[in-house]
Amino acid sequence: MTALLEVTAARKAFGGLVAVNDLGFAVARGEILGLIGPNGSGKTTMLNLISGALRCDAGDIRFKGHAIGRLPSHRIARLGIGRTFQLVRVLTAMTCRENVIAGLAFRRSPLWGAAAVEHAGALLARVGLEDKARLTADQLTYIDQKRLELARALALEPDLLLLDEWLAGLNPSELNAGIALVRSLRADGLTIILVEHVMDAIRSLCNRCIVMNAGRKIAEGPAAGVLAEREVVRAYLGEADA
Amino acid sequence: MNRYSAILFTIALAIVAAAAMVPLLVGSYHVALGISLLSYTVLATAWALFSGPTRYISLATVAFFGIGAYTVGALGEALPWWLVLGIAAVIGVAVALVVGLSTLRLSGMYFVIFTFGLSELIRQVVTWYEVNVHRSVGRYVFVDVTQNAIYWQLLALTVLVFVTGWLIGRSRLGLALRVIGEDETVARHCGIDTTRAKLALFAVSALFTTLTGAIMAPRWTYIDPAIAFNPMISFQVVIMALLGGAGRLFGPLLGVVPLVFLFEFLSANFPNFYSILLGLAFILIVYVVPNGIAAIIEGRWKGFGRRAEAVP
Numbered sequence: 001m002t003a004l005l006e007v008t009a010a011r012k013a014f015g016g017l018v019a020v021n022d023l024g025f026a027v028a029r030g031e032i033l034g035l036i037g038p039n040g041s042g043k044t045t046m047l048n049l050i051s052g053a054l055r056c057d058a059g060d061i062r063f064k065g066h067a068i069g070r071l072p073s074h075r076i077a078r079l080g081i082g083r084t085f086q087l088v089r090v091l092t093a094m095t096c097r098e099n100v101i102a103g104l105a106f107r108r109s110p111l112w113g114a115a116a117v118e119h120a121g122a123l124l125a126r127v128g129l130e131d132k133a134r135l136t137a138d139q140l141t142y143i144d145q146k147r148l149e150l151a152r153a154l155a156l157e158p159d160l161l162l163l164d165e166w167l168a169g170l171n172p173s174e175l176n177a178g179i180a181l182v183r184s185l186r187a188d189g190l191t192i193i194l195v196e197h198v199m200d201a202i203r204s205l206c207n208r209c210i211v212m213n214a215g216r217k218i219a220e221g222p223a224a225g226v227l228a229e230r231e232v233v234r235a236y237l238g239e240a241d242a
Numbered sequence: 243m244n245r246y247s248a249i250l251f252t253i254a255l256a257i258v259a260a261a262a263m264v265p266l267l268v269g270s271y272h273v274a275l276g277i278s279l280l281s282y283t284v285l286a287t288a289w290a291l292f293s294g295p296t297r298y299i300s301l302a303t304v305a306f307f308g309i310g311a312y313t314v315g316a317l318g319e320a321l322p323w324w325l326v327l328g329i330a331a332v333i334g335v336a337v338a339l340v341v342g343l344s345t346l347r348l349s350g351m352y353f354v355i356f357t358f359g360l361s362e363l364i365r366q367v368v369t370w371y372e373v374n375v376h377r378s379v380g381r382y383v384f385v386d387v388t389q390n391a392i393y394w395q396l397l398a399l400t401v402l403v404f405v406t407g408w409l410i411g412r413s414r415l416g417l418a419l420r421v422i423g424e425d426e427t428v429a430r431h432c433g434i435d436t437t438r439a440k441l442a443l444f445a446v447s448a449l450f451t452t453l454t455g456a457i458m459a460p461r462w463t464y465i466d467p468a469i470a471f472n473p474m475i476s477f478q479v480v481i482m483a484l485l486g487g488a489g490r491l492f493g494p495l496l497g498v499v500p501l502v503f504l505f506e507f508l509s510a511n512f513p514n515f516y517s518i519l520l521g522l523a524f525i526l527i528v529y530v531v532p533n534g535i536a537a538i539i540e541g542r543w544k545g546f547g548r549r550a551e552a553v554p
Contacts, residue, residue, distance in 0.1 A: 053430075074434055089425055091420075091421060091428065092424065102432045102434075103433075105418075107433050108433075110414070
C-alpha cells in the first residue's frame with residue numbers, strides 16, 4: 001500500500017538551531033500517527049513543514065504523490081491537509097458558523113450560500129457546538145474554541161488532519177469525549193498526525209508513534225513499545241530515570 | 243427580495259434621486275460642497291473596501307488619485323471624456339496590480355511606509371517627466387465638463403462604490419478578506435490565496451480612487467504634481483474612514499460628512515493654522531473614537547440585541 005504522506009530527509013534550521021534534522025517517515029492511509037517528544041524537539045516545526053507554514057531547507061515531502069515541499073500553504077490546504085494550532089487560532093470577531101464557512105468556501109470543492117450554512121451546521125454539531133453557531137468565537141470557552149478550530153479544519157474535507165496538542169488542557173471527562181471524537185474521525189477514513197503530550201490519548205489512539213528529540217527521530221513503532229524504550233525515557237525524564 | 247430589503251432599496255433610491263436634484267436647486271457654492279462630500283465619500287469608502295477588512299493601512303490613495311488627475315491633464319483635450327476616464331481606470335488598475343504584487347507581502351508598519359513612499363515616488367517621477375520631457379511643471383486642464391456634470395459623475399461613482407462594496411461583502415472574496423484581516427496564517431490554511439485576494443481588492447479600491455482623481459481634475463483648471471499628489475489627501479481619507487469606521491460599508495460616510503464640514507470651516511476661518519488644527523483633530527479622533535462612529539452605534543445596537551437574546 002502506498003503511503004498517503006511521505007517525508008524524506010526533512011531539515012529545517014532557524015539560524016544555528018536545527019529544529020528538524022534529517023527526519024523521514026511515512027503515514028499510511030487511515031492510521032493515526034503520534035508525533036511525540038519533549039518540548040522543543042521539533043514536532044510543531046514538522047507540522048508547519050507539512051502544512052506549508054514553513055519550507056524545508058532540504059528534503060522532500062510528498063502527499064498523495066504530489067511534491068508539496070515547495071507549495072504555498074493555501075495550495076496544500078486545497079490538496080486536503082487540514083490542521084489545528086498549538087495555541088488555538090479562531091477568528092474571534094466572526095461567528096462560529098462563519099469560522100467554519102471560512103474552511104468550506106475555499107477548499108477544493110468550495111461550498112457557498114445555503115449549502116455552506118447547512119454543512120457548517122452539521123460540522124458544528126459534529127464537534128458539539130450546534131447551539132453556538134451564532135455566537136462570535138471570542139465568546140467561547142477555550143475548549144469550545146478548540147472544538148471550533150477542529151470543525152474549521154474538518155470543513156476542508158481533508159484526507160490528512162494535523163492535530164497540534166488538540167487534547168492538551170482538557171479535564172478527564174472532556175479528554176474522554178475528545179479521544180472518542182478523534183477516534184470517530186479515523187472511523188470516517190481520516191488519516192491523522194497527532195502531536196500530543198497526553199500519554200493516555202497516545203496509547204488509546206495511535207497505531208504508531210514517532211518519538212523526536214532535538215529535531216531527530218529517536219524511536220518509531222507501536223505506542224506501548226516506544227514509550228518503554230530507554231532512549232525515549234531518557235529524552236523525556238533525563239538520565240537518572242532511564 | 244424580502245420586505246426589509248425592498249424598503250432599504252426604496253430609501254436608497256430616494257436618497258440618490260434627491261442627491262441628483264441638488265445641483266438644480268442650489269447655488270454653485272453648495273454644489274462645490276456636494277462635490278467635496280461625494281469625492282471624499284468615494285475615496286474613503288474605496289479605501290475602506292481594502293483597508294477595512296485586511297487592516298492594511300494604505301497611504302497610497304493620492305498616488306492613484308493623482309494618476310487619474312494627470313491622465314485627464316495629459317489626454318483630456320485630445321480624446322473624448324469617457325475614453326479618458328476609461329484609460330485612467332486602466333492605468334490605475336495596472337499600477338495597483340504591479341505595486342500590489344510586489345508589496346502585499348509586506349504587512350503592518352512596513353506596508354504603511356511603503357504606500358506613503360510609493361505616492362512620493364510617483365509624484366517625483368511625474369515631476370521629473372514634466373520638467374524634462376514636457377518642459378513645464380504644470381498643465382492646464384481645459385476639458386468641457388461643467389461643475390454640475392462633475393457632481394453627477396461623482397454621484398454615479400458613489401452609487402457604484404457602494405454597490406460594489408455591498409456585492410463584495412456578500413461574496414467569497416469579502417469573506418476571504420475578513421479572514422485575512424483576522425489571521426492571515428489561518429486564512430492560508432483555509433485554502434485562501436491571500437495574495438490574490440488582497441491584490442483583487444487593492445485593484446478595485448485603486449480603480450475608484452483613480453476615477454475620482456480623473457473626474458475631479460477639471461475642477462482645478464491647473465494641476466501640478468504638488469496639487470494632484472498632495473499627501474494630505476491620503477491622510478484625510480484615512481482619518482475620515484477611521485472616524486466613521488472602516489469595518490462597515492457605510493462607516494466611512496459617517497466620518498466624511500462631519501470632517502468635510504470641519505475642513506471647510508477650518509480652511510475658511512483659520513487658513514494660517516489649518517495644518518495645526520487638522521493635526522489636533524486627527525489626534526483627538528484617534529484617542530476618542532479609535533473604533534469609529536459606526537462601532538459606537540453598532541455597540542449600542544448590539545447591547546439591546548444581547549439583552550433581548552438573554553431572555554429565553
